[in-house]
Amino acid sequence: MTNLINKLLTRKNLLKLMMIIMLSSVLKMFMDLLTAANSREDEKNRHVKIPLNLPDGVHFFDQVIITKKGKTLTVLSSICPHLGCRIRSFQDDRLVCPCHGSQYSAEGKLIKGPSRNDLTILAYYFDEKEGKIVVDTKKSVI
Amino acid sequence: MSIRKSLSSENILNKSFRRWNRVAPTFGHLDFSAFFIAVVSGIIITVPYDVNNPSGSIQEILLTDESASFFRSIHYWSAQFFLIFVLLHIIEYFLIGREEKITAGSWLRITLSLPAIIYVMLSGYILKGDAEGTMALRIFAGLLENIPFIGSQLGTFLLGPGSNMQVIYIHHAATATIFIWIVIAEHVRLFWPRLIPLAYIFSTSVLLAVFVPAPLTWSSYQGDKGPWYFVGFQEILHWISRPGIAITAFFIFLSIFFIIPRVEKKWRSRLKIAMLFLLISYGAFSAAGWFFRGENWLFILPWSR
Numbered sequence: 530m531t532n533l534i535n536k537l538l539t540r541k542n543l544l545k546l547m548m549i550i551m552l553s554s555v556l557k558m559f560m561d562l563l564t565a566a567n568s569r570e571d572e573k574n575r576h577v578k579i580p581l582n583l584p585d586g587v588h589f590f591d592q593v594i595i596t597k598k599g600k601t602l603t604v605l606s607s608i609c610p611h612l613g614c615r616i617r618s619f620q621d622d623r624l625v626c627p628c629h630g631s632q633y634s635a636e637g638k639l640i641k642g643p644s645r646n647d648l649t650i651l652a653y654y655f656d657e658k659e660g661k662i663v664v665d666t667k668k669s670v671i
Numbered sequence: 672m673s674i675r676k677s678l679s680s681e682n683i684l685n686k687s688f689r690r691w692n693r694v695a696p697t698f699g700h701l702d703f704s705a706f707f708i709a710v711v712s713g714i715i716i717t718v719p720y721d722v723n724n725p726s727g728s729i730q731e732i733l734l735t736d737e738s739a740s741f742f743r744s745i746h747y748w749s750a751q752f753f754l755i756f757v758l759l760h761i762i763e764y765f766l767i768g769r770e771e772k773i774t775a776g777s778w779l780r781i782t783l784s785l786p787a788i789i790y791v792m793l794s795g796y797i798l799k800g801d802a803e804g805t806m807a808l809r810i811f812a813g814l815l816e817n818i819p820f821i822g823s824q825l826g827t828f829l830l831g832p833g834s835n836m837q838v839i840y841i842h843h844a845a846t847a848t849i850f851i852w853i854v855i856a857e858h859v860r861l862f863w864p865r866l867i868p869l870a871y872i873f874s875t876s877v878l879l880a881v882f883v884p885a886p887l888t889w890s891s892y893q894g895d896k897g898p899w900y901f902v903g904f905q906e907i908l909h910w911i912s913r914p915g916i917a918i919t920a921f922f923i924f925l926s927i928f929f930i931i932p933r934v935e936k937k938w939r940s941r942l943k944i945a946m947l948f949l950l951i952s953y954g955a956f957s958a959a960g961w962f963f964r965g966e967n968w969l970f971i972l973p974w975s976r
Contacts (some may be wrong), residue, residue: 559828560824560827560828563827563828563831563832563838564827566831566832566835567827567831567832567833568832569832570832570833570834570835571832571833573833574833574834608809611813611908611912611914612809612810612813612814612908612914613809613810613812613813613816614806614809614810614813615805615806615809618966618967620967625967625969626967626968627806627966627967627968628806628809628810628905628908628968629905629908629909629968630909630967630968630969642912643908643909643910643911643912644912645912645913
Protein backbone atom coordinates (compact mmCIF):
# COMPACT_ATOMS: atom_id res chain seq x y z
CA MET A 530 0.00 0.00 0.00
CA THR A 531 2.75 2.46 0.99
CA ASN A 532 4.58 1.49 -2.17
CA LEU A 533 1.53 2.24 -4.27
CA ILE A 534 1.04 5.64 -2.59
CA ASN A 535 4.71 6.48 -3.09
CA LYS A 536 4.40 5.45 -6.72
CA LEU A 537 1.38 7.64 -7.26
CA LEU A 538 2.65 10.62 -5.28
CA THR A 539 5.17 11.77 -7.80
CA ARG A 540 5.81 15.41 -8.63
CA LYS A 541 4.49 14.83 -12.17
CA ASN A 542 1.23 13.31 -10.91
CA LEU A 543 0.70 16.13 -8.42
CA LEU A 544 1.23 18.70 -11.17
CA LYS A 545 -1.24 16.82 -13.37
CA LEU A 546 -3.80 16.80 -10.54
CA MET A 547 -3.31 20.54 -9.99
CA MET A 548 -3.79 21.20 -13.70
CA ILE A 549 -7.00 19.12 -13.73
CA ILE A 550 -8.38 21.01 -10.70
CA MET A 551 -7.48 24.37 -12.26
CA LEU A 552 -9.01 23.48 -15.63
CA SER A 553 -12.18 22.14 -13.95
CA SER A 554 -12.59 25.40 -12.01
CA VAL A 555 -12.14 27.47 -15.17
CA LEU A 556 -14.67 25.26 -16.97
CA LYS A 557 -17.10 25.58 -14.07
CA MET A 558 -16.82 29.39 -14.16
CA PHE A 559 -17.30 29.41 -17.94
CA MET A 560 -20.39 27.18 -17.61
CA ASP A 561 -21.83 29.46 -14.89
CA LEU A 562 -21.38 32.45 -17.20
CA LEU A 563 -23.11 30.63 -20.04
CA THR A 564 -25.97 29.39 -17.86
CA ALA A 565 -26.60 32.93 -16.59
CA ALA A 566 -26.54 34.26 -20.17
CA ASN A 567 -28.89 31.44 -21.20
CA SER A 568 -31.51 32.32 -18.61
CA ARG A 569 -31.23 36.04 -19.48
CA GLU A 570 -31.80 35.23 -23.16
CA ASP A 571 -34.73 32.94 -22.31
CA GLU A 572 -36.36 35.65 -20.22
CA LYS A 573 -35.79 38.29 -22.91
CA ASN A 574 -37.65 36.33 -25.59
CA ARG A 575 -40.22 34.77 -23.30
CA HIS A 576 -43.30 36.89 -24.10
CA VAL A 577 -44.55 37.46 -27.64
CA LYS A 578 -47.15 40.13 -28.34
CA ILE A 579 -49.57 39.53 -31.21
CA PRO A 580 -52.32 41.86 -32.50
CA LEU A 581 -55.88 40.90 -31.55
CA ASN A 582 -57.51 41.59 -34.89
CA LEU A 583 -56.37 38.48 -36.75
CA PRO A 584 -58.47 37.09 -39.60
CA ASP A 585 -59.47 33.40 -39.61
CA GLY A 586 -56.70 31.01 -40.63
CA VAL A 587 -53.22 29.95 -39.59
CA HIS A 588 -50.72 32.70 -38.70
CA PHE A 589 -47.00 32.41 -38.05
CA PHE A 590 -45.16 34.65 -35.55
CA ASP A 591 -41.61 33.40 -35.21
CA GLN A 592 -41.91 31.21 -32.07
CA VAL A 593 -45.70 31.04 -32.17
CA ILE A 594 -48.38 29.67 -34.52
CA ILE A 595 -51.94 30.91 -34.06
CA THR A 596 -54.91 29.12 -35.55
CA LYS A 597 -58.09 31.16 -35.56
CA LYS A 598 -61.50 29.69 -36.44
CA GLY A 599 -64.27 32.09 -35.58
CA LYS A 600 -63.95 32.73 -31.88
CA THR A 601 -61.71 29.72 -31.24
CA LEU A 602 -58.06 30.52 -30.85
CA THR A 603 -55.30 27.88 -30.64
CA VAL A 604 -51.86 29.15 -29.70
CA LEU A 605 -49.10 26.69 -30.56
CA SER A 606 -45.35 26.68 -30.24
CA SER A 607 -43.78 26.69 -33.72
CA ILE A 608 -40.95 24.48 -32.46
CA CYS A 609 -41.21 20.93 -33.74
CA PRO A 610 -40.96 18.50 -30.79
CA HIS A 611 -38.84 16.13 -32.88
CA LEU A 612 -35.64 18.19 -33.04
CA GLY A 613 -36.61 21.79 -32.51
CA CYS A 614 -36.94 23.07 -36.08
CA ARG A 615 -39.27 26.00 -36.58
CA ILE A 616 -42.48 25.19 -38.46
CA ARG A 617 -43.45 27.96 -40.82
CA SER A 618 -45.64 26.45 -43.50
CA PHE A 619 -49.24 25.24 -43.72
CA GLN A 620 -49.94 23.08 -46.75
CA ASP A 621 -52.98 20.89 -47.52
CA ASP A 622 -54.45 21.62 -44.08
CA ARG A 623 -51.25 20.50 -42.39
CA LEU A 624 -48.44 22.21 -40.54
CA VAL A 625 -45.24 20.72 -41.96
CA CYS A 626 -41.79 20.70 -40.36
CA PRO A 627 -39.27 21.75 -43.04
CA CYS A 628 -36.35 19.79 -41.56
CA HIS A 629 -37.59 16.20 -41.31
CA GLY A 630 -41.16 16.32 -42.60
CA SER A 631 -43.27 15.80 -39.44
CA GLN A 632 -46.88 16.83 -40.05
CA TYR A 633 -49.49 18.26 -37.68
CA SER A 634 -53.09 19.42 -37.92
CA ALA A 635 -53.89 23.13 -37.57
CA GLU A 636 -54.64 22.40 -33.89
CA GLY A 637 -51.18 20.90 -33.42
CA LYS A 638 -52.19 17.20 -33.36
CA LEU A 639 -49.55 14.87 -34.77
CA ILE A 640 -50.52 13.39 -38.14
CA LYS A 641 -47.24 11.95 -39.36
CA GLY A 642 -43.77 11.42 -37.83
CA PRO A 643 -40.82 11.26 -37.31
CA SER A 644 -42.06 13.35 -34.36
CA ARG A 645 -43.82 11.39 -31.63
CA ASN A 646 -45.60 14.30 -29.92
CA ASP A 647 -48.16 16.97 -30.69
CA LEU A 648 -47.11 20.59 -30.92
CA THR A 649 -47.05 22.36 -27.56
CA ILE A 650 -50.10 24.48 -26.77
CA LEU A 651 -48.92 27.72 -25.18
CA ALA A 652 -50.47 29.77 -22.42
CA TYR A 653 -51.64 33.30 -23.30
CA TYR A 654 -53.71 36.20 -22.05
CA PHE A 655 -55.38 39.25 -23.56
CA ASP A 656 -53.79 42.60 -22.87
CA GLU A 657 -56.77 44.85 -23.43
CA LYS A 658 -54.76 48.02 -22.84
CA GLU A 659 -52.47 47.31 -25.79
CA GLY A 660 -55.05 45.35 -27.75
CA LYS A 661 -52.77 42.37 -28.04
CA ILE A 662 -52.51 38.68 -27.19
CA VAL A 663 -49.50 38.04 -24.97
CA VAL A 664 -48.11 34.53 -25.39
CA ASP A 665 -45.81 32.97 -22.80
CA THR A 666 -43.48 30.83 -24.92
CA LYS A 667 -42.12 29.00 -21.87
CA LYS A 668 -45.47 28.02 -20.37
CA SER A 669 -47.45 25.20 -21.92
CA VAL A 670 -51.10 24.30 -21.39
CA ILE A 671 -51.53 20.62 -20.61
CA MET B 672 27.29 5.76 -52.29
CA SER B 673 28.32 2.99 -54.66
CA ILE B 674 26.93 2.89 -58.20
CA ARG B 675 25.43 -0.55 -57.58
CA LYS B 676 23.63 0.68 -54.46
CA SER B 677 22.30 3.82 -56.13
CA LEU B 678 21.04 1.76 -59.07
CA SER B 679 19.30 -0.87 -56.92
CA SER B 680 15.61 -1.20 -57.67
CA GLU B 681 14.60 -0.37 -54.08
CA ASN B 682 16.60 2.84 -54.12
CA ILE B 683 15.20 3.92 -57.48
CA LEU B 684 11.67 3.16 -56.23
CA ASN B 685 12.23 5.15 -53.04
CA LYS B 686 13.65 8.10 -54.95
CA SER B 687 10.83 8.16 -57.47
CA PHE B 688 8.28 7.81 -54.64
CA ARG B 689 9.84 10.80 -52.87
CA ARG B 690 9.83 12.80 -56.10
CA TRP B 691 6.23 11.79 -56.80
CA ASN B 692 5.32 12.71 -53.23
CA ARG B 693 6.73 16.16 -53.80
CA VAL B 694 4.46 16.90 -56.79
CA ALA B 695 1.51 14.72 -55.68
CA PRO B 696 1.24 15.25 -51.92
CA THR B 697 -0.59 12.87 -49.60
CA PHE B 698 -4.18 13.51 -48.58
CA GLY B 699 -2.86 14.31 -45.10
CA HIS B 700 -0.70 17.19 -46.35
CA LEU B 701 -3.52 18.40 -48.57
CA ASP B 702 -5.96 18.49 -45.65
CA PHE B 703 -3.45 20.34 -43.45
CA SER B 704 -2.98 22.90 -46.23
CA ALA B 705 -6.73 23.31 -46.69
CA PHE B 706 -7.10 23.78 -42.94
CA PHE B 707 -4.34 26.40 -42.90
CA ILE B 708 -5.93 28.37 -45.75
CA ALA B 709 -9.34 28.13 -44.07
CA VAL B 710 -7.85 29.51 -40.84
CA VAL B 711 -6.03 32.41 -42.53
CA SER B 712 -9.02 33.39 -44.69
CA GLY B 713 -11.24 32.96 -41.63
CA ILE B 714 -9.12 35.44 -39.66
CA ILE B 715 -9.45 37.95 -42.52
CA ILE B 716 -13.24 37.70 -42.66
CA THR B 717 -13.61 38.18 -38.91
CA VAL B 718 -13.05 41.91 -39.62
CA PRO B 719 -16.19 42.60 -41.68
CA TYR B 720 -18.26 39.83 -40.01
CA ASP B 721 -20.55 40.98 -37.21
CA VAL B 722 -21.67 38.25 -34.82
CA ASN B 723 -24.58 40.40 -33.59
CA ASN B 724 -25.87 40.81 -37.13
CA PRO B 725 -24.52 37.72 -38.90
CA SER B 726 -26.86 37.48 -41.86
CA GLY B 727 -26.89 41.26 -42.41
CA SER B 728 -23.10 41.54 -42.27
CA ILE B 729 -22.68 38.67 -44.78
CA GLN B 730 -25.21 40.29 -47.10
CA GLU B 731 -23.24 43.52 -46.82
CA ILE B 732 -20.01 41.65 -47.59
CA LEU B 733 -21.59 40.06 -50.65
CA LEU B 734 -23.09 43.28 -51.94
CA THR B 735 -20.50 45.93 -51.15
CA ASP B 736 -17.14 44.41 -50.28
CA GLU B 737 -15.56 42.49 -53.15
CA SER B 738 -12.36 41.55 -51.37
CA ALA B 739 -14.15 40.32 -48.23
CA SER B 740 -16.53 38.36 -50.45
CA PHE B 741 -13.53 36.82 -52.22
CA PHE B 742 -11.92 35.77 -48.91
CA ARG B 743 -15.25 34.39 -47.70
CA SER B 744 -15.38 32.20 -50.81
CA ILE B 745 -11.79 31.04 -50.23
CA HIS B 746 -12.73 30.25 -46.62
CA TYR B 747 -15.75 28.29 -47.81
CA TRP B 748 -13.97 26.25 -50.48
CA SER B 749 -10.85 25.50 -48.43
CA ALA B 750 -13.10 24.28 -45.59
CA GLN B 751 -14.89 21.93 -48.00
CA PHE B 752 -11.51 20.65 -49.23
CA PHE B 753 -10.40 20.17 -45.64
CA LEU B 754 -13.36 17.92 -44.85
CA ILE B 755 -13.03 15.92 -48.08
CA PHE B 756 -9.29 15.35 -47.61
CA VAL B 757 -9.72 14.40 -43.95
CA LEU B 758 -12.12 11.70 -45.09
CA LEU B 759 -9.81 10.52 -47.86
CA HIS B 760 -6.85 10.58 -45.46
CA ILE B 761 -8.66 8.33 -42.99
CA ILE B 762 -9.59 5.88 -45.77
CA GLU B 763 -5.98 5.97 -47.03
CA TYR B 764 -4.66 5.29 -43.51
CA PHE B 765 -6.98 2.36 -42.97
CA LEU B 766 -6.21 0.86 -46.39
CA ILE B 767 -2.44 1.02 -45.82
CA GLY B 768 -2.84 -0.07 -42.18
CA ARG B 769 -0.73 2.74 -40.69
CA GLU B 770 -3.02 3.38 -37.73
CA GLU B 771 -1.23 0.83 -35.53
CA LYS B 772 1.93 2.98 -35.56
CA ILE B 773 0.18 5.82 -33.72
CA THR B 774 0.27 5.88 -29.91
CA ALA B 775 -2.96 5.40 -27.95
CA GLY B 776 -2.94 8.98 -26.61
CA SER B 777 -2.40 10.49 -30.03
CA TRP B 778 -5.10 8.25 -31.54
CA LEU B 779 -7.52 9.35 -28.79
CA ARG B 780 -6.89 12.99 -29.70
CA ILE B 781 -7.38 12.17 -33.39
CA THR B 782 -10.67 10.44 -32.52
CA LEU B 783 -11.80 13.47 -30.50
CA SER B 784 -10.82 15.77 -33.35
CA LEU B 785 -13.44 14.13 -35.59
CA PRO B 786 -16.44 15.60 -33.68
CA ALA B 787 -14.42 18.84 -33.38
CA ILE B 788 -14.09 18.93 -37.19
CA ILE B 789 -17.83 18.31 -37.59
CA TYR B 790 -18.46 21.07 -35.04
CA VAL B 791 -16.20 23.54 -36.86
CA MET B 792 -17.85 22.79 -40.20
CA LEU B 793 -21.38 22.95 -38.84
CA SER B 794 -20.72 26.06 -36.75
CA GLY B 795 -19.41 27.80 -39.87
CA TYR B 796 -22.72 26.97 -41.53
CA ILE B 797 -24.67 28.18 -38.49
CA LEU B 798 -22.71 31.44 -38.31
CA LYS B 799 -24.26 32.55 -41.61
CA GLY B 800 -27.19 33.41 -39.37
CA ASP B 801 -29.78 33.04 -42.13
CA ALA B 802 -32.86 30.77 -42.03
CA GLU B 803 -30.74 27.73 -43.01
CA GLY B 804 -28.14 28.46 -40.36
CA THR B 805 -30.74 29.05 -37.65
CA MET B 806 -32.44 25.80 -38.58
CA ALA B 807 -29.12 23.94 -38.38
CA LEU B 808 -28.54 25.51 -34.95
CA ARG B 809 -31.90 24.21 -33.71
CA ILE B 810 -31.29 20.69 -35.06
CA PHE B 811 -27.81 20.66 -33.52
CA ALA B 812 -29.19 21.85 -30.17
CA GLY B 813 -31.99 19.28 -30.37
CA LEU B 814 -29.50 16.50 -31.06
CA LEU B 815 -27.23 17.50 -28.18
CA GLU B 816 -30.21 17.59 -25.81
CA ASN B 817 -30.74 13.92 -26.61
CA ILE B 818 -27.37 12.96 -25.14
CA PRO B 819 -28.12 11.46 -21.73
CA PHE B 820 -26.87 13.18 -18.53
CA ILE B 821 -24.56 15.78 -20.12
CA GLY B 822 -26.67 16.81 -23.14
CA SER B 823 -27.98 20.06 -21.73
CA GLN B 824 -24.57 21.21 -20.37
CA LEU B 825 -22.85 20.20 -23.59
CA GLY B 826 -25.43 22.16 -25.58
CA THR B 827 -24.84 25.25 -23.43
CA PHE B 828 -21.07 24.84 -23.68
CA LEU B 829 -20.97 24.36 -27.46
CA LEU B 830 -23.85 26.53 -28.62
CA GLY B 831 -24.21 29.19 -25.93
CA PRO B 832 -27.37 31.00 -24.91
CA GLY B 833 -30.45 30.87 -27.14
CA SER B 834 -30.03 32.32 -30.59
CA ASN B 835 -27.01 34.45 -29.61
CA MET B 836 -24.05 33.18 -31.63
CA GLN B 837 -21.14 34.64 -29.68
CA VAL B 838 -20.14 31.35 -28.04
CA ILE B 839 -20.38 29.45 -31.34
CA TYR B 840 -18.24 32.17 -32.92
CA ILE B 841 -15.58 31.88 -30.19
CA HIS B 842 -15.40 28.10 -30.53
CA HIS B 843 -15.45 28.24 -34.32
CA ALA B 844 -12.71 30.85 -34.60
CA ALA B 845 -10.61 29.86 -31.59
CA THR B 846 -11.25 26.91 -29.25
CA ALA B 847 -12.14 24.16 -31.71
CA THR B 848 -9.75 25.48 -34.38
CA ILE B 849 -6.80 25.57 -31.96
CA PHE B 850 -7.62 22.04 -30.79
CA ILE B 851 -7.71 20.75 -34.39
CA TRP B 852 -4.43 22.56 -35.20
CA ILE B 853 -2.74 20.95 -32.18
CA VAL B 854 -3.97 17.49 -33.20
CA ILE B 855 -2.80 18.00 -36.80
CA ALA B 856 0.59 19.37 -35.71
CA GLU B 857 1.09 16.40 -33.38
CA HIS B 858 0.03 13.98 -36.10
CA VAL B 859 2.12 15.33 -39.01
CA ARG B 860 4.88 16.69 -36.75
CA LEU B 861 4.78 20.00 -38.57
CA PHE B 862 3.49 23.39 -37.47
CA TRP B 863 3.11 24.75 -40.99
CA PRO B 864 1.88 22.96 -44.09
CA ARG B 865 4.27 22.14 -46.93
CA LEU B 866 4.54 24.54 -49.82
CA ILE B 867 3.44 22.33 -52.73
CA PRO B 868 0.14 21.06 -51.24
CA LEU B 869 -0.46 24.60 -50.00
CA ALA B 870 0.00 25.92 -53.55
CA TYR B 871 -2.39 23.28 -54.94
CA ILE B 872 -5.18 24.00 -52.46
CA PHE B 873 -4.68 27.76 -52.58
CA SER B 874 -4.79 27.96 -56.38
CA THR B 875 -7.86 25.68 -56.58
CA SER B 876 -9.63 27.65 -53.85
CA VAL B 877 -8.84 30.94 -55.61
CA LEU B 878 -10.14 29.59 -58.94
CA LEU B 879 -13.34 28.36 -57.30
CA ALA B 880 -13.71 31.63 -55.36
CA VAL B 881 -13.50 33.55 -58.64
CA PHE B 882 -15.76 31.32 -60.74
CA VAL B 883 -18.10 29.79 -58.12
CA PRO B 884 -18.31 32.29 -55.25
CA ALA B 885 -19.93 30.96 -52.08
CA PRO B 886 -23.52 32.25 -51.97
CA LEU B 887 -25.33 33.42 -48.85
CA THR B 888 -27.78 30.56 -49.11
CA TRP B 889 -28.33 27.46 -51.22
CA SER B 890 -31.87 26.87 -49.99
CA SER B 891 -33.77 28.72 -52.72
CA TYR B 892 -33.26 25.76 -55.00
CA GLN B 893 -32.81 22.94 -52.51
CA GLY B 894 -35.52 23.13 -49.87
CA ASP B 895 -34.55 23.20 -46.20
CA LYS B 896 -31.42 21.12 -46.41
CA GLY B 897 -28.32 21.33 -44.33
CA PRO B 898 -24.79 21.34 -45.79
CA TRP B 899 -23.91 18.38 -48.07
CA TYR B 900 -22.13 16.45 -45.31
CA PHE B 901 -25.16 16.76 -43.03
CA VAL B 902 -27.92 15.81 -45.51
CA GLY B 903 -27.38 12.08 -44.89
CA PHE B 904 -27.85 12.61 -41.16
CA GLN B 905 -30.94 14.71 -41.86
CA GLU B 906 -32.36 11.87 -43.99
CA ILE B 907 -31.62 9.34 -41.22
CA LEU B 908 -33.38 11.61 -38.71
CA HIS B 909 -36.42 11.64 -41.00
CA TRP B 910 -36.71 7.86 -40.66
CA ILE B 911 -36.23 7.54 -36.92
CA SER B 912 -38.51 9.10 -34.36
CA ARG B 913 -35.96 8.83 -31.54
CA PRO B 914 -32.98 11.09 -32.32
CA GLY B 915 -31.14 9.41 -29.43
CA ILE B 916 -30.60 6.38 -31.68
CA ALA B 917 -28.69 8.53 -34.21
CA ILE B 918 -26.56 10.01 -31.41
CA THR B 919 -25.83 6.55 -30.01
CA ALA B 920 -24.86 5.30 -33.48
CA PHE B 921 -22.45 8.22 -33.82
CA PHE B 922 -20.80 7.41 -30.48
CA ILE B 923 -20.54 3.72 -31.44
CA PHE B 924 -18.90 4.80 -34.70
CA LEU B 925 -16.39 6.95 -32.77
CA SER B 926 -15.70 4.14 -30.30
CA ILE B 927 -15.05 1.67 -33.13
CA PHE B 928 -12.75 4.23 -34.73
CA PHE B 929 -10.85 4.56 -31.45
CA ILE B 930 -10.40 0.85 -30.81
CA ILE B 931 -9.44 -0.14 -34.36
CA PRO B 932 -5.63 0.14 -33.85
CA ARG B 933 -5.83 -1.72 -30.53
CA VAL B 934 -7.62 -4.91 -31.61
CA GLU B 935 -6.30 -8.08 -33.24
CA LYS B 936 -5.57 -7.94 -36.97
CA LYS B 937 -8.46 -10.26 -37.85
CA TRP B 938 -10.94 -8.08 -35.94
CA ARG B 939 -9.35 -4.92 -37.22
CA SER B 940 -10.10 -5.77 -40.84
CA ARG B 941 -13.67 -6.75 -39.90
CA LEU B 942 -14.19 -3.45 -38.12
CA LYS B 943 -12.73 -1.58 -41.08
CA ILE B 944 -15.17 -3.36 -43.42
CA ALA B 945 -18.03 -2.46 -41.04
CA MET B 946 -16.92 1.19 -41.08
CA LEU B 947 -16.67 1.18 -44.86
CA PHE B 948 -20.18 -0.27 -45.03
CA LEU B 949 -21.43 2.50 -42.70
CA LEU B 950 -19.69 5.12 -44.84
CA ILE B 951 -21.26 3.77 -48.05
CA SER B 952 -24.69 3.65 -46.33
CA TYR B 953 -24.22 7.24 -45.21
CA GLY B 954 -23.35 8.18 -48.80
CA ALA B 955 -26.57 6.49 -49.99
CA PHE B 956 -28.63 8.40 -47.38
CA SER B 957 -26.91 11.63 -48.44
CA ALA B 958 -27.70 11.00 -52.11
CA ALA B 959 -31.34 10.20 -51.24
CA GLY B 960 -31.63 13.37 -49.18
CA TRP B 961 -29.84 15.51 -51.74
CA PHE B 962 -31.64 14.37 -54.90
CA PHE B 963 -35.03 13.13 -53.73
CA ARG B 964 -36.08 15.64 -51.10
CA GLY B 965 -37.86 18.86 -51.87
CA GLU B 966 -39.61 21.51 -49.86
CA ASN B 967 -40.67 20.40 -46.35
CA TRP B 968 -38.58 17.25 -46.79
CA LEU B 969 -41.20 15.69 -49.04
CA PHE B 970 -40.21 13.02 -51.56
CA ILE B 971 -39.71 14.48 -55.02
CA LEU B 972 -38.15 13.15 -58.22
CA PRO B 973 -35.17 15.27 -59.34
CA TRP B 974 -36.57 15.85 -62.84
CA SER B 975 -39.96 17.01 -61.54
CA ARG B 976 -38.36 19.69 -59.40
